[in-house]
Amino acid sequence: MYCVNQIRPPDIESCNTHACELIWITGEWTECSSSCGQGYRQRLVSCSEVHVENDNYEYSHQSLSNCPGTPPESYMPCNLDPCPPPQEWRVGIWGQCSVSCGDGVMERMVQCLAADGQENNRCTWENKPEARKVCKNPSCHLPSSCGEVQTLNGPLPDSEYLLNIQGKTLKVYCAEMQTDTPQEYISLMAAEGENFSEIFGYRLNDPTQCPANGSRREDCDCRRDYTTAGITTFSKVRLDISKMNIITTDWKFAFTHEGKSVPFATAGDCYSAARCPQGQFRINLSGTGFRVSDDTSWISQGNNAVADVQKSQDGSRVSGMCGGYCGKCAPSSGSSLAVTVESI
Structure with a gap:
């Protein structure tokens, strides 16, 4: 009642009047x-x-x-950095079977290519297509010996012929084709330095020694008078197909460079009695389709004889250092060396 004559203050006023x-x-x-x-x-x-x-x-x-x-x-x-081009395996067409009949192999080209057609090595190797596979041509009849070649075709020149050996088609040299007793030989593809046999001709004056740590030297205190010494190289070796043996004492296609003829796969000397072999032999059947049988072994013969024979994993190559005073090494089967055909 006392505020009747007073002006009432406003109870609302504007705020934040500037534009938002x-x-x-x-x-x-x-x-x-x-x-x-x-x-x-x-x-x-x-x-x-x-x-x-x-x-x-x-x-x-x-x-x-x-x-x-x-x-x-x-x-x-x-x-960002450019993405590498996509890679993929590209394959060619299969080639012809490696044999005209029986089991063989076919091959084709396999390449890793980028999108631009350039070859590289960025493809996933786990997914690489096969480049080689077994093939079978229609069965056909091949002779299994040089004698059968002669029977089927009459007298022919001595030459290489295809034979069916243990189910595989292999090339074998047929000799004596103008006679009643044709003979089979394996033509050795490696150089003569890979197929030789040696009986070392030097003898130490003091056979209890092994000079130069056993390494081979011809300026030793020794004499060269071992009468059975010799070195023989082989271009072909005689094959007994019925027994699948190489006849080591056949020298028809061998050449003796000096001394006596030495059988295939044989080595020895009369150099030292101190386990110091100097005689050597080597066998290399690579490319022939044959290999030395897994169970083939060499034995030492003679006085103080020792043999160090090494065979490759696939059996295609064998090398040996053998000797004694006097001694040698030879295949355990005597004058034969067991072989078999390579697996495909």
């Missing part, structure tokens, strides 16, 4: 969408109304169409 500001708000760019080559990055873009109250900013989201100007980019291309 609309601004674009952007987030952080994401990582590139691709690990190589061209990709993109993106970020959040929004339009917000800004309110200032006691130096504190408050934002309220608005429709994108309310904000002035062009909105900031929300996508951005990103370019």
Whole structure:
């Protein structure tokens, strides 16, 4: 009642009378969408109304169409290192079977190529297509001996002929084709330095020694008077097909360079009694289709005899150092060496 004559103060007043500001708000760019080559990055873009109250900013989201100007980019291309071109295995067509009948092999070209056709080595090797496989041509009849070749065709010249040996087609040299007793020989493909036998001719004056650590030297304190010494090389070796043995004492296609003829796969000396062998032999059947049988072994013979014989894993090559005072080594089967055909 006392305020009747007083002016009532206002109970509402305006505040924050300046216009609200609309601004674009952007987030952080994401990582590139691709690990190589061209990709993109993106970020959040929004339009917000800004309110200032006691130096504190408050934002309220608005429709994108309310904000002035062009909105900031929300996508951005990103370019990394070029991606390596894709690789894949390319194969050629299979070649002809290696034999005209029976079991053989076929081969084809296998390459790792990039998209541009260039060869490289980035393909997955676990997925490499096979480049070689067994093939079977229609069965056919091949003679199994030189005698059968002669029976089927009459007298023929001595030459290489295809024979069926243990189910495999192999080339064998047939000799004595103008006689009643043709003979089979294996033509050795390696050089003569890979198929020889030697009985070393030097003897130490003091046979209890092993000079030069056992290495071979001809300027030793020794004499060269071992009467059974010799060195023989072989270009072909006689094959007994019925027994699958090489006859080591056949020298028809052998050449003795000095001294006495030495059987195939044999070596020895009369050099030293101190386990110091100097005689050597080598066998190399590579490329013939034959190999030395797994159960073939060599024995030492004579006084103080010792043999160091090494055979390759596939049985195609054998080398030996043998000797004694006097001694040698030879195949355990005597004058024969057991062989078999190579597996495909």
